[in-house]
Amino acid sequence: MTAWRADLLSDTLTQPTPAMRAAMGAAVVGDDVFGEDPTVRRLEEQVASRLGHEAGLFTPTGSMANQLALRLHVRPGEEMLCDALAHVVRAELGAAAVFSGISSRTWSAPRGLLDPADPLALVQTGVGPYQVCTALVVVENTHNFGGGTVQPLWAIRQVRAATRGLGVAMHLDGARLWNAHVATGVGLAEMGSHFDTVSVCLSKGLGAPVGSVLVGSQAAIDEARVWRKRYGGGMRQVGILAAAGLYALDKHVDRLAEDHARARRAAVAFAEACPASVEPAMVETNIVMLATGATGWTAAEFVAASGQQGVRAYAAAPGAVRLVWHLDVDDAATAYAIDVLTALLRERPR
Ligand SMILES: Cc1ncc(COP(=O)(O)O)c(C=O)c1O
Known part of the structure; x- marks a missing residue:
């Protein structure tokens, strides 16, 4: 392994700190598939409440959290909309199509920044048997390939207001929402509550070795829990990993x-x-x-x-x-x- 003097490849590279490892070692655990891991429960509840949502689901990766959300919101043959450099279309290896039969259309966004006119020009609902109906708009905040840019709240609000009445859902890929929160001082709930579901990562800037959380309504998370198991993501004494996330939320956000x-x-x-x-x-x-x-x-x-x-x-x-x-x-x-x-x-x- 090369000993880099500065490793700027990705914020996923971080090593768990000694204190984080100690927290993991001390975690009280149980079988999470039976809902018996108190540390996982605590993590799910804490993230959901911080983001202004009812319930949360611990997932091994951000990609799985995103894909569960897409699965919930879009039926096979319907479409999701997102910008062309969004992680969900650029780097999840066609999972939306492979697992959920979802088609995707994209807009191009300089620096990844959301301009409400872009998704709103693409949205089409009730277009009958000949065209694809839009079921979901996905926004990434901060935007990774946009250069860590923070999405303007006014733009999110505008898309939400325009799509709500159409029955089009919104999902936030908030892998780095913590960074947006710290950079702007805007509350996590203020940024998260405009969306039906939000995924956040613990394994990027927060420095946990693994893990993401999907939040949404209780009904949405109950359904996502079923799909997580179906995808092979039901984990057992996984509080040992959730403990790293809880430690990171406490010590590594500010x-x-x-x-x-x-x-x-x-x-x-x-x-x-x-x-x-x-x-x-x-x-x-x-x-x-x-x-x-x-x-x-x-x-x-x-x-x-x-x-x-x-x-x-x-x-x-x-x-x-x-x-x-x-x-x-x-x-x-x-x-x-x-x-x-x-x-x-x-x-x-x-
Ligand atoms: C914006 C964004 N969303 C989702 C993910 C997926 O996270 P994971 O690698 O845990 O699947 C990443 C990973 O880099 C990302 O940058």
Whole structure:
């Protein structure tokens, strides 16, 4: 395994801290398929109440939480709408179609940001036997490939108001909703309550080794619990993992501000080295998307060159490099990454 001096590949890489491991070791557990794991119950209740929903369901992954939500809201042959870079259509390997017979239509959104006109131009209900009916709009907040952008609440409210009367549901992929909450100070319930269901991840910025929670009405979560078991996601003494999530909710939410500050500090340095590579004011949370087009590097070349000096990054597109700050990237690693990456940005190979 390479010992990276700054590993900015993803916020999923974090190692559980010693205190988190101790909390996991001390967890009281039971068989969760029989509803007998008190630690899982506590996690589900806590996340649901923080997000302003009735009930929650612990899932192994964010993808499963999303796919359970899609399954609940969309019948086979109906469609969901989302932006073209949303995780549900870009990175869940066609699961909506494979498992639930769902078709998808997308809009393109600069920086992933929701413009109500985009989904509302696509929504079609009651279109009879010839066309596909829309059953769901999915919003991602923060938006991963948009560069960690925070969705405007006014836009969410507007889509909700327009779709509610049509019987179109809304699901929030809130894998990094914690980051949006910390960056804006807007309450989690305020951001989550406009949606029928919300999925949140414990294994990204919060630093738990595994786990997500899907929240919604009691009826929706009861149904999702059945589908989770059917998908093979019924877990037994899994309080040992839920304990990591509970620990993270207690200790690792507010500290996300440190990740945001480091990402912004790096973006300022990158913009000084190459102004066209990034606009620091647009870095709202823990993700920096570097546009390599103006630097003379392709994203793949840039990532290879930075990797040779111990800074791991991700080529998100031919002209875009993604850098993600997290629990295991401290000030020293950030300073090192800034040195290496600004030198590359100044180098301009062609
Ligand atoms: C926005 C978003 N949603 C969902 C997921 C899925 O999470 P998991 O990897 O736990 O399936 C990810 C993973 O990176 C993500 O970035």
